[in-house]
Amino acid sequence: EKFVVSGITCKKDEAKVNIINLPDRPGIAARIFSELSNNNINVNMIAQSSLDDNSGINNISFTVSREDLPKVVKIMENLKKELGAKDVITSNNIAIVSVVGIGMKTNPGVAARMFSILGNEKINIEMISTSEIKISVVIKEEFANKAVQLLHKEFELDKV
Amino acid sequence: EKFVVSGITCKKDEAKVNIINLPDRPGIAARIFSELSNNNINVNMIAQSSLDDNSGINNISFTVSREDLPKVVKIMENLKKELGAKDVITSNNIAIVSVVGIGMKTNPGVAARMFSILGNEKINIEMISTSEIKISVVIKEEFANKAVQLLHKEFELDKV
Numbered sequence A, B: 001e002k003f004v005v006s007g008i009t010c011k012k013d014e015a016k017v018n019i020i021n022l023p024d025r026p027g028i029a030a031r032i033f034s035e036l037s038n039n040n041i042n043v044n045m046i047a048q049s050s051l052d053d054n055s056g057i058n059n060i061s062f063t064v065s066r067e068d069l070p071k072v073v074k075i076m077e078n079l080k081k082e083l084g085a086k087d088v089i090t091s092n093n094i095a096i097v098s099v100v101g102i103g104m105k106t107n108p109g110v111a112a113r114m115f116s117i118l119g120n121e122k123i124n125i126e127m128i129s130t131s132e133i134k135i136s137v138v139i140k141e142e143f144a145n146k147a148v149q150l151l152h153k154e155f156e157l158d159k160v
């Protein structure tokens, strides 16, 4: 199955929320996103990596629109005590850049190429979330235009 | 924009790889996935949450097919020293369950409902990766059939 990169997308005016050292047990993620949903907060990207399954803790990050951040900070401060999370850290100067395509899961090189373009430019990748048709990363918004331009070039989308 | 859940997918025979306490600087993710790509390893899901941007460390998790795990373990053991990662932890009994739909980013309730179904069943969510059209979680494979069945019911896909 040949992969085809069909486009690069960029979402600015985003903010990142990191919930640090949550209890890693069933129902925790449900509680967080139910609370956000009840407050009509749209969540764009959610990423949770995995630690040691015996550690009993984990971290979750998600993005929201920058204008929702103050409201989200209040919600999370209350939730933090209830959940027993160690910290809630936010950042309001980020963007989500994505490579969109078909068949990317069968082509391990696409993520490698995308991350290399950013790495070579010294752009730090803060969050990663992927599916077969989309690889999304969070980077500082100041680098977003540059990232999109370089990715367009790498995947030859400017020659179309 | 109304959201529509069009299906539940389940990928079994997967394995999870967690790289713990990596240096959080440009080029690290590129190195990992270039090495995997050079070894023809297909990566299904990648998730990286964010910690404290001043901590200098991060964790990355990804999934591969179970049959590729022994090869990946060797690759990662070599890479671990080069990158200065604290640990590489793997798990070979997981599955990826996804809710697939349209317009999910504008509907915060979908992730909340999916996570609640799993949480109520005491199924622990080990990894999360999302896009507007797909919410994917990693859970223990022994719970996959149950999870799919319950999610079908929740999103009324069995009434179609």
Ligand SMILES: C[C@@H](O)[C@H](N)C(=O)O
Binding pocket: A022, A023, A024, A025, A026, A027, A028, A029, A030, A048, A058, A059, A060, B119, B123, B124, B125, B126
């Ligand atoms: C950390 C969080 O995802 C937890 N494991 C849960 O299942 O809700």
Ligand SMILES: C[C@@H](O)[C@H](N)C(=O)O
Binding pocket: A119, A123, A124, A125, A126, B022, B023, B024, B025, B026, B027, B028, B029, B030, B048, B058, B059, B060
């Ligand atoms: C941890 C890893 O993602 C690193 N921040 C990078 O940009 O490569």
